[in-house]
Amino acid sequence: MSRIFSKWYDFIMGPLEKGKFKTVRKDLLQRANGSVLEIGSGTGVNFPYYHSVTxxxxxxxxxxxxxRSRKRREMSVVPIQIIQDNAERLPFDDDTFDTVVATLVLCTIPNPEAxxxxxxxxxxxxxxILMFEHVKMNNVVLANLQEYLTPLWKKVCDGCCLNRDTLQMINENGLQIVHKKTFYNGLFIQVEVGITD
Known part of the structure; x- marks a missing residue:
């Protein structure tokens, strides 16, 4: 991410994060337990909401x-280690974490399937696996609008893709949705995912 985008990210997202997103994140992260891996922690927005984890x-x-996340990490009530790396090739052994968290990140990862x-x-x-993501909408008109806007949106928002069909990707990658909520007419989803063979 560019320095400019990271500088303005919290300001741009502030109205949503102080409103509905705060509730969604709290609800999602109260289900986290044990040792947690967070994918794409950004400015540390989730850090204050971890309580029942080791x-x-x-x-x-x-x-x-x-x-930009250091202040939130220092204020956290649980130990948080930040590693600079990417999600497509994680530097951890198999079966390491009790909970994996991904919030508003799959839209920007170059290879979300990996x-x-x-x-x-x-x-x-x-x-x-706990996720909160924006996704391709079911409404055909709105989905087409997402397709139309994505090339420009990616340039303005540092690679963010409006048109990712995240639910389909989850189902196609050996993951099972065990709990789902939708917000803003299906633009955002909150899901708990189980591991399947």
Whole structure:
């Protein structure tokens, strides 16, 4: 991520993060337990919402985002380690984490299918993957609008793709949705995912 985008990210997202997104994140992360891996931790927006976990290992490719997350990490009530790396090739053994968390990140990962496979690999068989993402909408008109806007949106928002069919990717990568909520007419989803063979 660019320094400019990381600098303005919290300001741009502020109205949503102080409203509905705060509720969604709290609801999602209260289901996290044990040792947690967070994919694409960004500016550390999730860090204050971890309570019932032993520790959090956060993966973030952007040094600029890591710098902006340090204050939230220091204020966290649980230990948080941030590693600069990417989600497509995680530096962890199989079956390492009890919970894997991904929030508003699959839209920007260059190879989201590889990231999902890695999330599945490092999550324990009895573990869970918790996601909060924006997705391609079911409404045909709105979905077409997402397709139309994505090329420009990617340039403005540092690689963010509006048109990713994340639910389909989840189902096609050996993951099973065990709980799902939708928001804003299906633009955003909150899901708990189980591991399948």
């Amino acid at each position: 520790k959090v290992t956060a993966i973030e490719p952007s040094q600029h985002m890591i710098e 990231a999902l496979q890695e999330m599945k690999r490092v999550c324990k068989p009895e573990g869970k």
